[in-house]
Every structure is written in C-alpha cells, then in structure tokens.
C-alpha cells in the first residue's frame with residue numbers, strides 16, 4: 266500500500282514538473298509573439314521617426330519639471 | 346478615521362495603519378513570513394495592523410497604495426520599446442508578475458481585506474516625500490527624495506508647508522544614483538537591494554582611486570542634476586546591471602564568496618565618495634532653490650547614514666529629518682499620512698520620535714510561552730533588578746538578546762529586538778562574530794548612546810538630529826575616546842550611532858546608564874537580533890529560537906531572563922541553515 270502511495274506521489278510530482286515546463290515553454294512562445302508583434306513594430310516606427318522612449322542622452326540637464334501638488338481626490342482613484 | 350497604507354511587489358513590503366493622524370501600527374512583511382526583504386502582498390503585516398487596532402478590513406475608511414502601477418508599467422514598456430530587440434529576456438521574466446499581480450492591486454486589496462471603500466494611488470516619490478515630511482516636527486521644509494526607481498522618478502526635489510507638499514522637479518529613469526549604487530553592489534559580489542550597506546561598511550578600508558572613473562560615468566550638471574552614461578549599464582534592458590564597458594573599466598565581477606581584495610575596497614570607497622558628493626550637491630541645490638532651514642530626506646539612498654551625517658555640515662540647512670523606515674517600506678506610512686493630512690486636509694497632530702510601532706507581547710503571553718515549553722527562566726522582581734543584572738551581564742562580556750516592547754519599524758534594531766554587548770572590550774567584535782553574527786570582518790558594529798552623552802563621545806551635529814535616534818547618521822568618534830569604545834569605532838574612526846532618550850525606551854536607556862556605573866562609559870554595542878540571513882526576530886518564539894541557534898548567552902525578554910546554558914536540549918546550529 267505504502268509503495269503504491271509513494272508511486273502516486275512521485276507520479277504526481279513528476280506530472281507537476283512536466284506541466285510547469287510546458288507552461289514555461291508556452292509562456293516563452295506566447296510572450297515572444299507579443300514582444301515581436303506588439304513591441305517590435307512600435308519600437309521600429311519610433312526609431313524611424315527618431316522618437317526616444319528613454320532619455321539616454323549623455324549631456325544636458327536631466328531635470329523634468331513637475332510642480333506636482335495636491336489634486337482632487339478623484340485623481341488618486343486612478344492607478345495612472 | 347482609519348487609513349491603511351500598503352507598499353509591496355518591489356522592495357520591502359509593508360503596511361501602516363493610522364487613526365486620526367497617529368500611527369496605530371506599522372510593520373514590514375518580512376518579520377512575519379521570515380523571508381528577508383519579502384516583496385509579496387503584505388497580508389500578514391496588514392492583519393497585524395488591523396488586529397492592533399481591533400478592527401476588520403471593512404472598518405477602514407481609506408486604503409492607500411504607494412505608487413501608481415500603470416505609470417510604472419508605462420515605464421517598463423518604454424524600456425522595451427527603446428531597447429527592442431535586446432530586452433526580450435527581461436520582458437519574458439517581468440511580464441508574468443505584472444499580469445498576475447502588479448496590475449491587479451485593487452482586486453487583491455478588496456478580496457484579501459474584504460474592503461469595499463476607495464483605494465487611493467499616490468506617486469511613489471510623493472509617498473517617499475510624505476513619509477518623511479508629514480511625520481517630521483517641521484511646519485515647513487525642503488524635501489529631497491533619492492532611491493533606485495519609482496514609476497519614472499529616481500530623484501526629486503520639492504518643498505512643503507503646513508499640509509501641502511510640492512514636488513518641483515525630478516530626475517527620471519534610467520539616471521539614478523540609487524541604481525548606480527546597486528550596480529556597484531552587484532559588481533562587488535553583494536546582493537542588490539539588500540547588501541548596499543555592506544558596500545558602505547567596506548568603503549573606509551579603501552582609497553578613492555576609482556573616483557575619476559566614476560566621474561566619467563555620472564556627470565554632475567551646474568543646475569544640480571546628474572546624468573549617467575548608460576553605456577556602462579545594462580539594467581534598463583537586462584536582468585543584470587553593469588555592462589561590459591563597466592567591467593572593462595573596473596575589473597571582473599567579484600563572485601559572492603571570493604576574497605575581498607584591495608581593488609574592491611577602493612571601488613567601494615570611490616563610490617561612497619561620489620554618493621556623498623552628489624547627495625551634498627543635491628542638498629545644496631535644494632537649499633538655493635528653497636532657502637528653507639529644514640530638510641527632509643527619504644528614499645533608499647537616505648539609508649546611507651555616512652552621507653546623511655555630512656549633510657548639515659556641508660550645506661546651509663539647519664535641521665534634518667529622516668524617518669526610521671526611509672526606504673520603500675516607509676512609503677506605506679507616507680501614503681497613509683498623505684491621504685489624511687494632504688488630500689483630506691486634516692490637521693497634522695503627530696511627529697515620529699520613536700520607531701516602536703510593531704508587534705508587542707504581554708508579560709503573561711511570554712510567561713505562558715516559557716512555561717508551556719518548559720524553558721528554564723527567571724522572572725525579575727523589579728525593573729531595577731532587571732536593568733542592574735543585565736548591565737552586569739553585559740559588563741562581564743556576555744552577549745545579550747534584548748527583546749522588549751513593540752518591535753521596531755524600519756530596517757534597524759533600536760533596542761526592542763537588539764543584541765547588546767560590551768562596547769569597551771576590544772575583543773567584542775570578534776566574540777560577536779564568532780558567537781552570533783558570523784558576518785564579514787570589515788563590517789562595524791553600532792553603538793547606542795544616551796542623547797545627552799553624545800557630545801562627549803562623538804563629533805556630531807549640535808543639537809543631535811532626530812534621525813540619529815533611528816541610527817541614520819554616522820559621525821566621527823572623538824579621537825581621545827576611540828580607545829574607550831574600540832568595538833564600535835570603525836576603521837576610519839566613525840560610528841553609526843543610535844541616540845536614545847529615556848522617554849523612548851526607559852528600560853533600554855536604564856541598562857546603558859547602569860553599564861556606565863560599572864564601566865564609566867554610557868555606550869553599548871547594539872546590533873540586530875537575528876540569525877544570519879534572516880529578518881530581525883519578531884515574536885518570543887523567534888527570539889528564543891535565535892538564541893538557541895546562535896551563541897547568544899542570555900535572553901532578556903520583557904521581565905524574564907533565559908540563560909542559554911540552562912536549556913541545553915533546545916540548542917541547534919543556525920549556521921548550518923544560514924541563507925546569507
């Protein structure tokens with residue numbers, strides 16, 4: 266009985282590991298598609314028009330002026 | 346009115362509950378889960394806060410979150426748009442956690458807390474600014490926040506008056522003094538977002554021979570801003586931090602357990618020099634912008650106590666305030682106070698002058714625990730007996746686990762969950778390392794000194810700033826006193842002191858005073874009460890386990906004294922399991 270239990274426990278663990286590997290592979294492929302089809306075109310179009318999404322310049326002031334103050338409470342309900 | 350502030354999913358997750366503008370409870374999640382720097386949703390810390398207040402989630406008036414997740418997500422996408430196609434691996438690693446948790450904050454809060462009210466999202470650096478200013482004693486102040494990264498901001502400058510805070514300007518990712526520090530931390534073979542303080546401790550052993558190289562990497566502008574040369578970094582599109590160019594300039598990355606060579610010490614010294622110079626420059630620029638007497642600082646870089654100790658003497662600011670949890674944990678407190686004082690415009694009624702806001706345990710609880718587990722112990726008859734006997738044990742070079750009252754809020758042990766020992770014994774650093782801490786020999790131990798005695802032993806600012814109560818200021822030990830307290834004097838003659846005032850923690854204060862009667866010196870070693878690689882202890886169970894797994898000789902827990910040697914059956918070797 267114990268041997269049987271052990272076998273099923275091992276089988277379950279092995280199956281779990283296997284399904285994790287499959288999930289990782291699917292994730293990898295799915296995210297690669299999203300990355301290439303979603304990020305890729307926007308990035309390339311941006312580069313074509315010399316648009317920069319990050320400030321990687323080597324010189325000049327890096328201050329971004331904000332004047333960020335208290336806003337109406339509804340503004341804080343948003344997560345952006 | 347009850348407001349809960351939450352921070353999580355990046356650095357130290359934490360929760361803070363305030364009621365009518367005063368702190369009821371605040372704690373980091375790591376203390377409950379026993380996972381150092383736990384970033385997960387702080388359900389244990391929240392449950393503790395609610396329990397302390399005797400309420401449920403549904404009784405909260407507001408819940409605040411310490412950042413705007415969608416703004417942060419926008420920054421993440423911008424990184425990948427800029428760095429396509431080199432950033433795929435980072436994209437693949439980061440996106441699932443965004444989809445599974447980081448973009449689902451409102452749902453998680455409502456479900457886990459059974460809360461139906463409003464959730465407010467405050468920009469990360471505003472939460473940092475609020476975490477310092479709104480609990481400071483100041484009515485107006487300049488504010489400087491410097492960390493690794495929030496949504497976009499990494500450094501901000503602003504000012505505050507009454508209840509209102511204004512962030513005037515900020516420096517955006519990828520330019521970040523905090524991330525420069527983390528990059529070097531990684532390069533020196535230490536853990537990022539954890540071991541930055543080790544780099545600070547290593548710095549005094551080196552000479553700043555890499556200073557000019559760092560000046561090439563981080564450029565200071567005349568207007569107070571700074572800029573990184575990003576060809577030295579890869580953190581904006583990879584999971585690692587230094588680039589090949591950085592490695593070419595500074596040598597190969599040290600592996601975690603490799604020997605620390607003079608080169609590593611010199612790099613640490615150069616980085617520390619740069620950090621101090623830039624913090625002072627930022628503060629000076631802030632002064633010229635605001636002309637205010639007071640400065641509040643917050644953000645991970647504000648945990649650099651060596652830099653903090655140099656701010657007042659190198660700027661025109663007269664007063665400084667830094668809250669005990671200056672890093673990301675503190676933003677849970679910041680968001681709660683920002684909602685109460687700024688958004689709802691309620692009067693400021695509180696200044697944080699002590700850090701004891703975590704779980705506490707009654708004498709009855711501890712007595713029951715000791716009895717139930719057949720732990721041999723002695724109960725002191727009076728406080729007088731407790732402090733006298735503890736002081737004598739310390740004077741006799743025993744290592745004491747000191748567990749008293751409510752746990753500290755913030756990363757430092759401040760006399761609630763501390764290990765205390767004799768600062769006058771030159772061997773004590775080695776004894777502590779051998780018995781308990783097992784840490785790198787270059788790291789100094791910290792002294793605790795009554796606030797009224799500080800000027801006898803330290804060349805500190807006068808009056809002593811409140812952040813020294815939270816062990817956030819390093820000052821030189823007076824030259825003629827260094828021989829008296831060798832165990833807490835760092836190689837460069839400095840000490841990362843904690844000042845203590847009687848009202849904050851009478852028992853702790855009295856033990857130091859009793860020790861002074863025996864030794865002539867009112868200073869003890871105060872180091873964190875934890876097993877190497879674990880968070881500071883939280884409960885009596887944690888404390889007893891820690892003592893029995895290390896070489897701590899005695900545990901003074903509330904009014905009970907437990908001797909390690911009296912309970913041999915419970916001994917174990919924590920070093921076998923240390924995760925550091």
Ligand SMILES: [Fe+2]
Pocket residue numbers: 469473492493494495644645672673
């Ligand atoms: Fe932060």
